[in-house]
Amino acid sequence: MVEIRCHRRDAVADTRPKEVALECLLAGIEAARPEARVEETVSLRDGTLSIRDTEYDLQSYDDVVLVGAGNAASQFAAALEDVLGEYLTDGAVVTDDPVETTVVDVLAGDHPVPSEEGVRNAREVLKHAREADEGDLVLAALTGGGSALLAAPADPLTISALQTVTEELLACGASIDEINAVRKHCSAIKGGRLARTAAPATVATVALSDVVGDDPSVIASGPTVPDPSSFADALEVVERYDLAVPDSVREFLEEGVEGDRPETPPADDSVFADGRTHVHVVGNSRTALEAASEAATERGYEPLLLSSRVRGESREAALTHVAIAEECREHGAPVEPPAVLLSGGETTVTLGNQYGRGGPNQEFVLGGALALEDEDIAVSAVDTDGIDGATDIAGAIADATTIPETDGRNALERHDASSVLEDANAVVRTGPTGTNVNDLRVIVIESAD
Numbered sequence: 001m002v003e004i005r006c007h008r009r010d011a012v013a014d015t016r017p018k019e020v021a022l023e024c025l026l027a028g029i030e031a032a033r034p035e036a037r038v039e040e041t042v043s044l045r046d047g048t049l050s051i052r053d054t055e056y057d058l059q060s061y062d063d064v065v066l067v068g069a070g071n072a073a074s075q076f077a078a079a080l081e082d083v084l085g086e087y088l089t090d091g092a093v094v095t096d097d098p099v100e101t102t103v104v105d106v107l108a109g110d111h112p113v114p115s116e117e118g119v120r121n122a123r124e125v126l127k128h129a130r131e132a133d134e135g136d137l138v139l140a141a142l143t144g145g146g147s148a149l150l151a152a153p154a155d156p157l158t159i160s161a162l163q164t165v166t167e168e169l170l171a172c173g174a175s176i177d178e179i180n181a182v183r184k185h186c187s188a189i190k191g192g193r194l195a196r197t198a199a200p201a202t203v204a205t206v207a208l209s210d211v212v213g214d215d216p217s218v219i220a221s222g223p224t225v226p227d228p229s230s231f232a233d234a235l236e237v238v239e240r241y242d243l244a245v246p247d248s249v250r251e252f253l254e255e256g257v258e259g260d261r262p263e264t265p266p267a268d269d270s271v272f273a274d275g276r277t278h279v280h281v282v283g284n285s286r287t288a289l290e291a292a293s294e295a296a297t298e299r300g301y302e303p304l305l306l307s308s309r310v311r312g313e314s315r316e317a318a319l320t321h322v323a324i325a326e327e328c329r330e331h332g333a334p335v336e337p338p339a340v341l342l343s344g345g346e347t348t349v350t351l352g353n354q355y356g357r358g359g360p361n362q363e364f365v366l367g368g369a370l371a372l373e374d375e376d377i378a379v380s381a382v383d384t385d386g387i388d389g390a391t392d393i394a395g396a397i398a399d400a401t402t403i404p405e406t407d408g409r410n411a412l413e414r415h416d417a418s419s420v421l422e423d424a425n426a427v428v429r430t431g432p433t434g435t436n437v438n439d440l441r442v443i444v445i446e447s448a449d
């Protein structure tokens with residue numbers, strides 16, 4: 001069993017609250033790894049594959065093919081291979097964190113901005129889907145990051161147009177639902193189109209959710225599930241955030257709104273209407289939160305799981321978390337210290353024209369630490385995939401004394417959290433973790449005595 005480790009752990013966790021925060025973060029990440037989730041939710045007995053409560057008689061299929069994409073897709077594929085054994089015929093997954101597999105091809109791609117390589121990889125995945133026929137079972141292993149990794153621009157869009165759109169979308173502060181409405185409508189594989197390509201094969205999606213609310217049509221832009229969004233929704237996002245997208249993209253979306261481009265398949269499309277597609281979300285934010293809660297309890301802290309759905313601007317979410325922690329210290333409510341507040345979800349950072357190095361979790365910790373006055377509270381947050389924003393940093397842990405006030409305020413202003421956190425030995429570096437269930441925040445509150 002792999003254990004997630006933090007680089008320079010002793011420097012990062014140099015006080016008891018910071019150490020407890022780190023233990024909770026690592027326990028949360030570990031529990032959300034595909035190996036752990038597959039072990040808990042997928043089994044094979046006498047040729048019958050069970051995914052949660054749904055059974056697939058593998059002896060009744062001609063071929064069993066595994067496709068997929070996402071930051072954790074190869075770990076997912078390796079874990080599923082172990083269960084499926086000789087029943088698995090073939091497959092290909094795209095990821096930016098490759099591990100060894102035996103049957104499934106692991107294709108290395110790029111994230112968060114799609115690349116030429118991603119286009120070749122997406123073609124390979126589409127080829128497997130196209131070759132599947134009525135007697136086959138296609139398993140689709142999807143995790144966060146799948147949208148960027150599965151880069152198949154809809155004809156006649158180019159990869160360079162997709163790259164510009166992605167950069168614009170990631171910097172504008174739009175929610176992941178909004179971002180993916182655009183991505184799905186510029187794609188030949190997302191928004192149910194992979195399932196359409198695989199029809200009439202049976203398609204079973206096994207997903208790890210990194211989106212608030214676990215909507216499968218948003219996870220990795222839902223390549224195998226119905227799409228409730230439309231060209232009109234996608235164009236509305238482009239207009240609302242005033243995105244500088246290439247003319248080709250704007251025209252393409254406008255043509256879609258006019259009905260001149262094929263819409264993504266909705267729930268009543270024949271691909272989904274005949275019961276041949278199933279979705280199983282086998283891990284999500286709560287998986288990590290529950291494991292982190294247990295880690296807190298084991299260390300003598302009372303856990304309070306605030307929400308798995310926190311969203312909004314990172315620095316503002318940080319102020320709310322700090323306010324609740326102060327209430328606990330001052331009045332013993334909503335939970336009596338020693339206590340740990342936990343939350344998941346996905347906060348965002350709205351960038352101006354100029355910005356430095358950082359990410360939503362680093363900005364959360366920086367904003368939170370600067371707001372803290374009480375030295376017995378530690379704030380921490382990580383992106384569970386180990387990559388916060390476009391950095392090689394998972395997140396950070398800090399208390400009221402960690403960050404020099406003036407440098408910290410300047411860094412916050414410039415959206416440049418990484419350097420100031422690095423200088424203060426506050427960054428959590430895990431490397432890619434092999435999972436992705438979005439953000440995990442842990443606030444540790446010591447008791448007054």
Ligand SMILES: O=C(O)[C@H](O)CO
Nearest residue numbers: 144145146147219220
């Ligand atoms: O890839 C994506 O679209 C995001 O990570 C959400 O799943």
